[in-house]
Amino acid sequence: MTEAVLPAAKRGAPSIVRGVVAAKLKVRHARERRFVFYGRAAIVIALSFLALLLGRIGLQGYSTFIDYRVSVPVYIDPARVDRADLGGANFDMLVAQSVMKRLNIPDDDLGENAGKVMEVLSNDMGFQLLGKVRADPTLIGKHVSVEGPLKADAALYFKGQIKRSTPEDSRKLDNAQLGWLDRLKAAGAIKGGFNLGFFTRSDSTEPEQAGVxxxxxxxxxxxxxxxxxxxxxxxxxxxxxxxxxxxxxxxxxxxxxxxxxxxxxxxxxxxxxxxxxxxxxxxxxxxxxxxxxxxxxxxxxxxxxxxxxxxxxxxxxxxxxxxxxxxxxxxxxxxxxxxxxxxxxxxxxxxxxxxxxxxxxxxxxxxxxxxxxxxxxxxxxxxxxxxxxxxxxxxxxxxxxxxxxxxxxxxxxxxxxxxxxxxxxxxxxxxxxx
CATH class of the missing domain: 1.10.3720.10 (MetI-like)
Structure with a gap:
């Protein structure tokens, strides 16, 4: 039977089928494209949250690996250090008064300036000085160079986390203490470097001495x-x-x-x-x-x-x-x-x-x-x-x-x-x- 004698409906059937198939393929391809888009969007969102998490941790923790240390010569005054009772001497005060002498800070009767200086110096410096004198008592009466970390708040000042623009009553360090730190930094007594102590020390009640x-x-x-x-x-x-x-x-x-x-x-x-x-x-x-x-x-x-x-x-x-x-x-x-x-x-x-x-x-x-x-x-x-x-x-x-x-x-x-x-x-x- 030739195409000329076929009914019109039968002659149009193949084109209708092709149109239906094409429409279904178009819908299926659109679904596949949407699925690929959703999958890529899920990956992007997951990576974004991961980057946010790691970035937040990195921004908050990278400053820990930067250490600011102060170096100062300390005079071991024989009148204040008893060779027979080294533990009774206040080595932290000796360190603080040496810093005061270097900065020409007056030593008042109440010792307020010395106390404020000790607030920016780690107690580790006093322990280091005590250890050196115990190992060699002949150091009494001499100048001994000692180096140690700054107090945590003083280090935060150099890391930019404590700002001078903040009102004085809203921060732990007052303007005088910040000025002393700036003068020590300008004189080369304070230097920054890698915080190796974070990996060589254990836990401590003092943040600057705490390690892992x-x-x-x-x-x-x-x-x-x-x-x-x-x-x-x-x-x-x-x-x-x-x-x-x-x-x-x-x-x-x-x-x-x-x-x-x-x-x-x-x-x-x-x-x-x-x-x-x-x-x-x-x-x-x-x-x-x-x-x-x-x-x-x-x-x-x-x-x-x-x-x-x-x-x-x-x-x-x-x-x-x-x-x-x-x-x-x-x-x-x-x-x-x-x-x-x-x-x-x-x-x-x-x-x-x-x-x-x-x-x-x-x-x-x-x-x-x-x-x-x-x-x-x-x-x-x-x-x-x-x-x-x-x-x-x-x-x-x-x-x-x-x-x-x-x-x-x-x-x-x-x-x-x-x-x-x-x-x-x-x-x-x-x-x-x-």
């Missing part, structure tokens, strides 16, 4: 305890459940509970550690040992889940081939399956350790919120950790502790980024594609 060394060592010891417990036990439990355990209602119940434990709020583990490890077993409170035990309980479900996923990713043909050549079930698992799953196992272990590093709530419950000025010498000594140090400093009243809070967060983020980077490198280095 004790918290870093405490976090390291705690993570070592956590890794030594959570990783071997978690990996062995995962290997048994995945490769050897019979599939029945009991193993199903265990698997469900492991998944549930991974979602339990971390503060519950803190309460468990307080009740079991401290009150019952008598583990020292606020020690890396009890902290590691609590975090090991918290990290173990994550290690088990990650290890089981890595074992499932190994093709069954590997197991079958090992069994076919005469290997036992144990040999096939530990000689072939587990080594091939090791990249995933290591990735899961490192990520669980990184998660444990950032935990605060369970550690607060076991007493790690206490003030610890020194560096822990072992896992049973009192210690603090980086997240708790951040919490303590943020709740301090002194303004200078807030910038140290942001700096401690930067140190913590660097640790976590390095751990996540190690997980990525290990996975890419050893990963095999099937």
């Amino acid at each position: 060394l004790g918290a870093v060592v405490g976090s390291t010891l705690m993570l070592i305890v956590t890794a030594l417990l959570a990783v071997p036990i978690g990996v062995m439990a995962a290997v048994y459940l995945e490769e050897f355990a019979p599939k029945n209602r009991w193993t199903d119940l265990i698997e469900v509970n492991i998944n549930n434990l991974a979602a339990v709020p971390s503060i519950v583990y803190g309460l468990l550690g307080l009740a079991v490890f401290i009150n019952w077993l008598g583990v020292p409170r606020s020690s890396p040992l009890v902290g590691g035990l609590v975090l090991a309980l918290m990290a173990m479900p994550t290690v088990i889940i990650a290890t089981r996923s890595a074992l499932k990713a190994v093709p069954p043909s590997i197991r079958d081939a090992a069994l076919a050549i005469g290997a036992s079930r144990t040999q096939s698992v530990f000689h072939h399956v587990l080594p091939l799953a090791l990249p995933g196992v290591m990735t899961g272990a490192i990520l669980s350790m990184a998660h444990a590093l950032g935990e605060t709530a369970p550690l607060l419950m076991i007493g790690m919120i206490s003030f610890v000025p020194g560096v822990p010498g072992g896992v049973t000594q009192a210690a603090t950790v980086l997240p708790v140090q951040v919490f303590i400093w943020e709740n301090a009243s002194e303004r200078a502790f807030h910038e140290r809070t942001a700096a401690a967060i930067i140190v913590l983020l660097v640790f976590m980024i390095l751990m996540n980077l190690a997980a990525i490198i290990l996975r890419r280095r050893f990963e095999r594609r099937w």
Whole structure:
């Protein structure tokens, strides 16, 4: 039948179908473009919030890494320093009066000027002077050069966070003290530089002397305890459940509970550690040992889940081939399956350790919120950790502790980024594609 004798409706049918298909394709393509736009917008928004967070932390904390130190020669007056009782001498006053002499500040009867000078100089200078005289008593009667940090508020003035334009009654330092600081800076007695002390000192009640060394060592010891417990036990439990355990209602119940434990709020583990490890077993409170035990309980479900996923990713043909050549079930698992799953196992272990590093709530419950000025010498000594140090400093009243809070967060983020980077490198280095 030729096209000429076809009805008009039938001749127009193909064009109508093509029009409907084209309209539907147009709608579908529009939906795809909108989906791509929404996805890109979501990424931009997420990156914007991340940049805002990191930028805010960086702007608040970068000034911590700048240190202003004052250097002054101090005369050890024999009339005021008793060789037999060095601890009874006021070395802070000696330092203050040396600064006053350099600036030609009158020494009034009430000692108000000396007190105002000591408000801009760290107590560390007096302790340094005492240490030098104790080490060498022959320094009495001589001039001794001593260098130390400025008080936190004085350092904030040079960092631009305390301004002279602010009304005098609204800032801690008056105009006279700011003038003395300017004169010392002009004379070359005050110099700025990198704040190495922030990494070599532990916590202190004085902001200018506070550092993160004790918290870093405490976090390291705690993570070592956590890794030594959570990783071997978690990996062995995962290997048994995945490769050897019979599939029945009991193993199903265990698997469900492991998944549930991974979602339990971390503060519950803190309460468990307080009740079991401290009150019952008598583990020292606020020690890396009890902290590691609590975090090991918290990290173990994550290690088990990650290890089981890595074992499932190994093709069954590997197991079958090992069994076919005469290997036992144990040999096939530990000689072939587990080594091939090791990249995933290591990735899961490192990520669980990184998660444990950032935990605060369970550690607060076991007493790690206490003030610890020194560096822990072992896992049973009192210690603090980086997240708790951040919490303590943020709740301090002194303004200078807030910038140290942001700096401690930067140190913590660097640790976590390095751990996540190690997980990525290990996975890419050893990963095999099937």
